[in-house]
Amino acid sequence: MTRDVLQEQILTILVQDFEFQQPGLDDNLRDDHGFDSIDAIELLGKIERILGFSLTREEKEKAMEIRTINDILDYLERIQQGRA
Amino acid sequence: MQRWSPDTVFDLTVTLACWCYFTLGFLLLFAPRYLLSGLFSSNKEAAFQRYNRRFYQVFFHLLQTIAPQQQWKIDSRIATLRGSVIVCNHRSYLDPLLLIAHLDRAITVVKSVFFTLPIFGRVIRTAGYLPSTSSGPFAHLLLSRMETMPAYLAAGGNLFVFPEGTRSRDGRIKPLHPGALKIARQFHVPLHVLVVTNTERLFTPGVFRFAASRKNVIQLQLVETIPVEEMQSSLADLGKRIRQAMEDGVAHSVLDVATPSPTPPFSSKSIR
Numbered sequence: 001m002t003r004d005v006l007q008e009q010i011l012t013i014l015v016q017d018f019e020f021q022q023p024g025l026d027d028n029l030r031d032d033h034g035f036d037s038i039d040a041i042e043l044l045g046k047i048e049r050i051l052g053f054s055l056t057r058e059e060k061e062k063a064m065e066i067r068t069i070n071d072i073l074d075y076l077e078r079i080q081q082g083r084a
Numbered sequence: 085m086q087r088w089s090p091d092t093v094f095d096l097t098v099t100l101a102c103w104c105y106f107t108l109g110f111l112l113l114f115a116p117r118y119l120l121s122g123l124f125s126s127n128k129e130a131a132f133q134r135y136n137r138r139f140y141q142v143f144f145h146l147l148q149t150i151a152p153q154q155q156w157k158i159d160s161r162i163a164t165l166r167g168s169v170i171v172c173n174h175r176s177y178l179d180p181l182l183l184i185a186h187l188d189r190a191i192t193v194v195k196s197v198f199f200t201l202p203i204f205g206r207v208i209r210t211a212g213y214l215p216s217t218s219s220g221p222f223a224h225l226l227l228s229r230m231e232t233m234p235a236y237l238a239a240g241g242n243l244f245v246f247p248e249g250t251r252s253r254d255g256r257i258k259p260l261h262p263g264a265l266k267i268a269r270q271f272h273v274p275l276h277v278l279v280v281t282n283t284e285r286l287f288t289p290g291v292f293r294f295a296a297s298r299k300n301v302i303q304l305q306l307v308e309t310i311p312v313e314e315m316q317s318s319l320a321d322l323g324k325r326i327r328q329a330m331e332d333g334v335a336h337s338v339l340d341v342a343t344p345s346p347t348p349p350f351s352s353k354s355i356r
Binding site: 041 | 217223224230263266
């Protein structure tokens with residue numbers, strides 16, 4: 001899945017499910033949109049559905065350090081490359 | 085030389101008795117039970133939650149006995165809550181103890197640093213409490229807790245949270261963090277709103293001594309329930325609803341020392 005496709009899907013989720021308004025790729029998720037660790041865990045479940053496979057505990061723990069949407073996309077690309 | 089008033093001596097005596105219970109009472113009465121459960125129980129989490137509840141029940145019994153100026157109005161419905169997320173305003177360090185003592189099964193969110201303490205950290209970790217942060221070593225713990233949360237709630241457990249994040253010093257409801265709302269929505273459980281009042285008059289933030297000699301009515305009320313089917317409103321709308329319920333609850337709670345309620349904190353109605 002390309003970065004552009006992932007970006008579109010992640011933005012859709014953030015707007016529809018997490019009530020983000022006009023998210024920017026480098027916005028600080030916590031400070032600008034109130035995205036907290038509970039949201040992060042819920043988002044991981046949705047990411048697993050997008051990717052079509054389950055994330056390992058180690059991969060999930062790394063996701064807890066994500067700060068921006070670009071970080072999410074980098075994270076997803078690394079995971080896809082690791083599974084390729 | 086300064087002479088202490090009888091009230092000051094009484095307050096100090098009550099404070100000393102409470103701290104003795106928290107130290108010696110824990111070591112002599114409860115530590116062996118925690119230890120045995122930690123070694124042999126097949127469900128350590130439930131056992132530790134039960135002992136936590138019992139520990140604070142005894143604490144409030146003690147307080148009720150030695151400080152009769154404190155009157156307690158506890159909503160008997162609170163003991164019947166099951167499988168839910170509960171939010172409450174926060175005035176004093178007594179508040180979490182009061183909720184643990186009155187809820188049948190309860191876990192809560194605790195400052196992450198407490199998980200690193202030698203004994204207390206082990207107790208709250210085993211009891212299934214959640215860390216307040218998810219960075220570094222707490223990511224693993226938080227992820228584990230969230231994975232087991234559906235089963236915990238389905239088995240009747242409650243998660244209570246103080247959404248203000250800290251104690252209000254002036255009684256006004258501070259901005260509410262939406263984390264508890266998100267959990268209730270995510271796991272499809274109802275959310276209950278409680279209001280506690282006047283605990284800060286007994287154990288004031290920043291003051292070591294219990295103001296046990298002062299007449300006081302402490303109330304813990306269930307003021308709102310948001311059923312599952314109404315949890316899909318926007319976070320903003322749900323937040324407004326919770327804030328309104330808390331503000332109304334605080335406004336309606338009456339500091340009426342002239343006609344205190346005869347209901348003790350642990351009447352047969354309020355404890356199963």
